[in-house]
Structures are given as C-alpha cells and as structure tokens.
Amino acid sequence: MELSAEKRDAENTNNDDNQQAAFDSADGNSREAEEQRERQARDLKAGLHPLKYKFVFWYTRRTPGVRTQTSYEDNIKKIVDFSTVEGFWVCYCYLARPSSLPSPTDLHLFKEGIRPLWEDSANCNGGKWIIRFKKVVSGRFWEDLVLALVGDQLDYGENICGAVLSIRFNEDIVSIWNRNASDHQAVMALRDSIKRHLKLPHSYVMEYKPHDASLRDNSSYRNTWLRG
Structure with missing residues (x-):
C-alpha cells in the first residue's frame, strides 16, 4: 500500500509538471502574439507595411x-x-x-x-x-x-x-x-x-x-x- 501511494504521488507530480509546461507554453505564445500585433500596429501607424x-x-x-x-x-x-x-x-x-x-x-x-x-x-x-x-x-x-x-x-x-x-x-x-x-x-x-x-x-x-x-x-x- 505504501509503494502504491508513492507511485500515485509521483504520477500526480508528473501530471502537474506537464500541465504547468503546457500553461507556460500557451502563455509564451500568447505574449508573442500580442507583441506581434503591437509591432504591426506601430508599423501601420508609421505608414509602413508590416511583415x-x-x-x-x-x-x-x-x-x-x-x-x-x-x-x-x-x-x-x-x-x-x-x-x-x-x-x-x-x-x-x-x-x-x-x-x-x-x-x-x-x-x-x-x-x-x-x-x-x-x-x-x-x-x-x-x-x-x-x-x-x-x-x-x-x-x-x-x-x-x-x-x-x-x-x-x-x-x-x-x-x-x-x-x-x-x-x-x-x-x-x-x-x-x-x-x-x-x-x-x-x-x-x-x-x-x-x-x-x-x-x-x-x-x-x-x-x-x-x-x-x-x-x-x-x-x-x-x-x-x-x-x-
């Protein structure tokens, strides 16, 4: 029983780590997309053609x-x-x-x-x-x-x-x-x-x-x- 509890704890820890990594990745992509939109808005305002x-x-x-x-x-x-x-x-x-x-x-x-x-x-x-x-x-x-x-x-x-x-x-x-x-x-x-x-x-x-x-x-x- 004790070994099974340790195994469950380890699996829960791995799941938490994977979820955190997914959240971090999504958050990074969101920030990148927001920065891209802001850059394009600045370029358009300056009369340029943003890539x-x-x-x-x-x-x-x-x-x-x-x-x-x-x-x-x-x-x-x-x-x-x-x-x-x-x-x-x-x-x-x-x-x-x-x-x-x-x-x-x-x-x-x-x-x-x-x-x-x-x-x-x-x-x-x-x-x-x-x-x-x-x-x-x-x-x-x-x-x-x-x-x-x-x-x-x-x-x-x-x-x-x-x-x-x-x-x-x-x-x-x-x-x-x-x-x-x-x-x-x-x-x-x-x-x-x-x-x-x-x-x-x-x-x-x-x-x-x-x-x-x-x-x-x-x-x-x-x-x-x-x-x-």
Whole structure:
C-alpha cells in the first residue's frame, strides 16, 4: 500500500509538471502574439507595411584550414533585423550577393527569437530540407527563397524557423529549417511548397535531415535521412 501511494504521488507530480509546461507554453505564445500585433500596429501607424514575422540576418565566416577554440555559436554574428517591407529592401540592397561571399561562409535568415543553432529551443525537435546548387545559379534561388520566406508564401509557414545559405568551395547549399521533424505531413508539404515557389527542375534532389541526427554525427549535410 505504501509503494502504491508513492507511485500515485509521483504520477500526480508528473501530471502537474506537464500541465504547468503546457500553461507556460500557451502563455509564451500568447505574449508573442500580442507583441506581434503591437509591432504591426506601430508599423501601420508609421505608414509602413508590416511583415507577418520579424526577421534577422546572421553571418558566419570561418577561415579555411584554421582550427579555433571559438564555438560555432560565438562565431555567428547578427547583421540586421527588419519587420516591414520597407525595412527588408533597405537592408537587402546593401547585403553582399552570394557570388561575392568567400568560402566557407554561412548566411542565415531566421525569425526573430530563433538562433540559427540546432540546439535552439525552436529548432531542437526539427530538421531541415537541403538543396545543393551549382555556384552560378545559387544566388537566384536563394533570393527567390528569401522573398518567399519574408512574404510568408510557403505552406506551413508557422512551422518554418528560417533558412541558411552555405557557401562552399565546389557548390552552394541552401537549407530550410522547420520546427517539427516528426510531423511528416508538414515536412512533406514544406518540400512541395519549396519546389513550387523555387520552380526547381526535376533533376534537383531535396534531402531532409533532423537536427538531432546532426547533433549525433556533428554534420549539417552528410548522412541525410530522406530524399524527395
């Protein structure tokens, strides 16, 4: 009888913890939605055209062949943020084009509050679709993807965290990150939406890799799990 009582207490504690976590998550989403509405109202009042989400451009540059003790997180530098159509074009016109970026370089575009890291709370349960491009065409596809993200044109847009352009020696790699790798319907719908908006030729193969797999093998683009 005593052991059963302890078990019931433990189960009640777990249920209370789960309920509290759900309440905290709902409260956080409510605050985020309220802040978003307030931001959009301010932008409209100022005569601007607010975007659905506020975005941040980040930049990562590594020196080839040089090992450093600096962590990847410390190496990511914030460039600029924007929340309106006008703000986007002001900053985008001044950003270097992919063809002028050295290798290896990563350019990240993520929703505000989400860091371009596998371990970030918004990313840790998600993954990414990966597309490899010849360097002569990567800039055009990247720009089309940026416009689709900023304009909230892709299906399951609330499930998208951001995108990365990885400049490499022999190719450029574009990856689109989503929140939930286990939601197969959302993952495949995102793939189809990307193909439509980028007008990808049939010869291009898209690969998917969950972030927890990247953490295990310490690799962004090797050992992908799904192709389509």
